Amino acid sequence: MTVMTTQRLFVSGRVQGVGYRDYATRQARTLGVTGWVRNTRDGRVEMLASGEEEALAQFVEACRSGPPLARVDTVDARPDNEERSAKGFTKRFTA
Numbered sequence: 001m002t003v004m005t006t007q008r009l010f011v012s013g014r015v016q017g018v019g020y021r022d023y024a025t026r027q028a029r030t031l032g033v034t035g036w037v038r039n040t041r042d043g044r045v046e047m048l049a050s051g052e053e054e055a056l057a058q059f060v061e062a063c064r065s066g067p068p069l070a071r072v073d074t075v076d077a078r079p080d081n082e083e084r085s086a087k088g089f090t091k092r093f094t095a
Helices: 020-031 053-065
Strands: 004-014 034-039 045-052 071-079 089-091
Touching: 004 053, 020 034, 020 045, 020 053, 020 089, 045 053, 053 071
Parallel strands: 034 089
Antiparallel strands: 004 045, 004 071, 034 045
C-alpha cells in the first residue's frame, strides 16, 4: 500500500537569490512530489510538499544540500495536513 504524506519545510541559510526554488522544483518533479515553494520575507524558503513517504524523504534530503551557490543551515520539516489541489510542483510569490 502506498502511503501519501505531506510536510511543510522551512529552509534557512543562503537560500534566496541562488536558484534554490528552481532546484527544489526540479527535485520535486524528478521524485514525483507535488506542492509549492516560495521565499519568505525573513530570508527563508518555505515549501509544502506531498508524495509517497520514500519520495518525500528523498526530497527533504535533497533540500538539505541545495544548489551549488546555496548554503543550507537548517531544514525544519514537519508533518502538515493542509488541503491542496495543486498538481505538480510550482513556485509561488514571496509571502
